[in-house]
Amino acid sequence: MSYFSDIYKGIKTLLTGMSVTGKYFLNSRKGAITQQYPDNRDSLKMFDRFRGEVVMPHDENNEHRCTGCQKCELACPNGSIEIIWDRKVDPETGKKKKMIEKHIYHLGMCTMCGLCIEACPTDAIKWAQNFENSVYDRSYLTRVLNKPGSRLKPGVEE
Amino acid sequence: METTTNNSNFKSEEYFINMGPQHPATHGVLRLLLTIDGEIIKKVEPDLGYIHRSIEKMCERDSYQQIVHLTDRMDYLSSHINNEAVCLTVENALQIEVPDRVKVIRTIIGELTRIASHCLWWGVMGMDVGALTTYFYGFRDREMINDIFEETCGARLTMNYNIPGGLMFDIHPNFVKRVKDFIAHFKTKLPEYDTLLTGNVIFQKRTKGVGILTKEDAISFGASGPVGRASGYSCDVRKHHPYSALDRVTFNEALKTEGDTFARYQVRIQEMWESLSIIEQLIDNIPEGDYKVATNAVIKLPKGEYYQKVETARGELGVYIISTGTKNPYRVKFRSPGFSNLSLLSHIAVGGKIGDLVATMATLDIVVPDIDR
Ligand code: SF4
Ligand code: SF4
Numbered sequence: 031m032s033y034f035s036d037i038y039k040g041i042k043t044l045l046t047g048m049s050v051t052g053k054y055f056l057n058s059r060k061g062a063i064t065q066q067y068p069d070n071r072d073s074l075k076m077f078d079r080f081r082g083e084v085v086m087p088h089d090e091n092n093e094h095r096c097t098g099c100q101k102c103e104l105a106c107p108n109g110s111i112e113i114i115w116d117r118k119v120d121p122e123t124g125k126k127k128k129m130i131e132k133h134i135y136h137l138g139m140c141t142m143c144g145l146c147i148e149a150c151p152t153d154a155i156k157w158a159q160n161f162e163n164s165v166y167d168r169s170y171l172t173r174v175l176n177k178p179g180s181r182l183k184p185g186v187e188e
Numbered sequence: 189m190e191t192t193t194n195n196s197n198f199k200s201e202e203y204f205i206n207m208g209p210q211h212p213a214t215h216g217v218l219r220l221l222l223t224i225d226g227e228i229i230k231k232v233e234p235d236l237g238y239i240h241r242s243i244e245k246m247c248e249r250d251s252y253q254q255i256v257h258l259t260d261r262m263d264y265l266s267s268h269i270n271n272e273a274v275c276l277t278v279e280n281a282l283q284i285e286v287p288d289r290v291k292v293i294r295t296i297i298g299e300l301t302r303i304a305s306h307c308l309w310w311g312v313m314g315m316d317v318g319a320l321t322t323y324f325y326g327f328r329d330r331e332m333i334n335d336i337f338e339e340t341c342g343a344r345l346t347m348n349y350n351i352p353g354g355l356m357f358d359i360h361p362n363f364v365k366r367v368k369d370f371i372a373h374f375k376t377k378l379p380e381y382d383t384l385l386t387g388n389v390i391f392q393k394r395t396k397g398v399g400i401l402t403k404e405d406a407i408s409f410g411a412s413g414p415v416g417r418a419s420g421y422s423c424d425v426r427k428h429h430p431y432s433a434l435d436r437v438t439f440n441e442a443l444k445t446e447g448d449t450f451a452r453y454q455v456r457i458q459e460m461w462e463s464l465s466i467i468e469q470l471i472d473n474i475p476e477g478d479y480k481v482a483t484n485a486v487i488k489l490p491k492g493e494y495y496q497k498v499e500t501a502r503g504e505l506g507v508y509i510i511s512t513g514t515k516n517p518y519r520v521k522f523r524s525p526g527f528s529n530l531s532l533l534s535h536i537a538v539g540g541k542i543g544d545l546v547a548t549m550a551t552l553d554i555v556v557p558d559i560d561r
Contacts, residue, residue, distance in 0.1 A: 040389045047384045051321055063328055077335075079342040079360065107254035143257035143348045148356060149485075157342065 076159035081142040084111075084135055085158040086175035093183040094176055096154035098130035102146035110140040130176060137163060138171035152186050200226050207545075209238050215312065215549070216556025218530075227541045232534040240560040247520035252278050252352055252487040255520065260346035262524065263558035265305040266500035268337075269298045271350035273507045276431055277496040278352040281489045281511065288433075289477040290354045292470050295433040296367065297337070297349065299463040303374070304333040305501035306456050306463075309553045313453065314385050316550040317394050322385055329377055336366045352487060354480025367471050371464055378460060386457065395450040399536045399548030402447055409535065410528035413503025414455040415552055419447035425499035437469045449544075452551035486515050502526055502553055526558035 067074065076082070088094050098115040112134040120127040133155075147155055155175065165171060208219040217238035223231035243262060247255045252274075259270035272294050279286060311326025334344040340360040341349040349356055385391050401411065406419040416423040424441045426434045442458035444451035489511035497506040503525025510519040529552050537545045 036389075043387050043389045047388050050380050050384045063331055077339045077342070079340070079357075080338060081342040105253070107250050107257060141257060142343060142346065143254075144342065144356060145253060145257070148351070 076161065078159070079157070080159045080161070081144060081157050082160045083137050083158050083163065084140065084146060084155050084175070086133060086155050088177050088180055089183065091183075092177060092180045094154055094180050095152045095183050095186045096130050096133055096150075096176060097152055097182060097186060098128050099151065101149045101151060102155065105145040105149035107143060107145065108139055108141060110136045111146055112136075129182060133175040135173050135175050136171065137173060138168050154186075202230055207542075209235075215554060218554070218556045218559070220533075220545075222542070222545075224542065227543075229537055229540055229542065229545060232537045232545070234530055234533060236560055238560065239557055241557075243561045244520050244522060248516055248518070251515055252489065252517070255517070256350060256352070257346070257348040259522070260348055261557060262522065262561055263500055263502060263505070263526065263555045264345050265308060265555055266301055266502065266505075267345060267347050268294075268301045268349060269498055269500045270505060271348060272298060272432065273496055273498040273500075273505050275350040275352050276498065277494050277507045277509055278487065278489065280496060281492070281494045281509070282352070282483070282487070284353055284481055284483065286354050286481060287477040287479070288475040290479060291433040292474050293355060293359055293479070294350065295437075296467050296470050296474075297340075298432070299466045300333050300336065300367070300370075302463045302501045303460050304330045306460050307333075309456060309501075309550075310381060310385075313550040314391075316546050317391060319385060319388075319391070322381075325377070325380070325384070329374055332366075332370045332373060336363065336370065339363070339366065351480065353483040354478070356480075358479040359474075364471060364474070367467060371468060371471075374460075374464060378457075378464075381457065386453070392450060394543070394547055395453060395551075396448060398449045398540060398544045399551070400446075400448045401532060401536050403445075405532065405535060406447070409532040411503070411532055412525050412528065413499065413501070414442070414452055414459060415503065415529045415532075417442055418444045418451035418455045418551075420445040423504065425497050425504050429497065431496070431498060433470060434466075437466045439466050449547050449551045456551075456553075488513060488515050489517070497523070500525060502555065502558065503529060522561060524558045524561065526554045526556075530554050530559055 065074070086094050086096060098113055100113045100115070103111045103113050113130055114132040114134065115128055115130050117126045118129045119125070144157070147157065163171070202223055202225045205222050205224065206219060207222055209217045219235040219238065221233040221235055222229060241261070243258050246258055250258070256271050256274050259274055260267040262270055307326045307330040311323040314320075314322025314326070337347055338344045340363050341347040401415070401419045403420045406416045406421045411419070411421065412423050420443060422441060422443060427441045439462045442455045442462060444455050489509065491511055491513040494509045494511070495506060497504050504523070505525055506523030508521040508523065509517045512518045533549065533552060537548050540548070
């Protein structure tokens, strides 16, 4: 007797479960959350806090805000940032001043922890939302963040 | 099983197979050495270390701010709670009182993390016992939480949102609305979980009475989290040693006494309800205030030993720091819930079938990076 009641119970619970899946099957157009990536690349917008890669914004005069203080380099847990700096004559004041030559960023080593951006006293670096970082050789992932010929924005002090 | 081994015509013999390290049911790179007789398991030996990254050693090299982001990579499904554990240890050592706002936000995000982790667990649990649909439903609901995290913290999994002294930045303006949307959404979806899987006869037959862990064994193996609570061992750190804002909310500790796979399943489902109620109690009155208190750029803990435990989605995570007064810890030790929960697998899986082992493993809910560290 319990044999038949087991079969009956088995079928009943199966159907109960299938009522949920059936409901979604019939309403499959509503509430679909899958995204048609990469077809939706044009309309895809990441959240503005999304951590994709570290970038250094430059303004229209090719000026950035990095003073070369090396705080980001110190804050980075895994050595993803290297600052190459030199003492150069500041054209404004005529005095010698610490300035960056290269702000090197190894995207391939970066763990996206955000400590460098927190540490920067002049907000010279920020997050970019680009996440399509696949390249054919990892050397492409080493970037110089300050653009060629760029210089420190006048008035930015540590 | 008696008849097969004692039958003189057909002698069965024990043999040995590997499960893993690339087996999907081991949920990561874990190798189980199984000694089996027919389909009966005689012995299970977990073999660890495939993804050991020496996080504890790396912590000795790093400053206290830098340690936090390494703990993301331990139990990556409870990353926020891991971060919180380290930050609480450092804050206690420095005797910093963080603002109320920080406490409440930490607790809300911590409970969201727990729900997200249990959603994922529920999905893969169903998949392990042969129900593929659960996987999609579990991930659908987890996706909403991940979106909340991505908008506020910038990352979906390795969030690193806590810093010693508070939070890295304030919550996103949309945070409260999104969390409320999620609560409303999830309250309609959680009963579906029960309809779909919990009541199913096949599922119940595969889980009831399988992998029974007694309360005594749970305590002696150091089980914690849902695994311990399903055996009737009241071990919720949130209840017994409340941290952050958990002392100002009321919730029930999910307890079961059966100790089998189905009980562990039920405990986690009930925990999702409890987490929802905790978030509901807090979300409407997040206190105004600062999102961090200033700490020195170089944090030096006073000489001494510090310990703090928290309840992650898997159980009790303990952070033990020995400081000699320098800017790096002298020694950091993590007491991870996954490690002790895995240790009892060889005890409870013996005598069962291979299929039972998969179901048992699924409710132990191990995350291998947490075990290997
Ligand atoms: S995000 Fe973290 S790992 Fe990446 S460069 Fe900045 S500090 Fe280094
Ligand atoms: S990016 Fe910021 S922290 Fe790094 S060297 Fe430049 S100014 Fe200093």
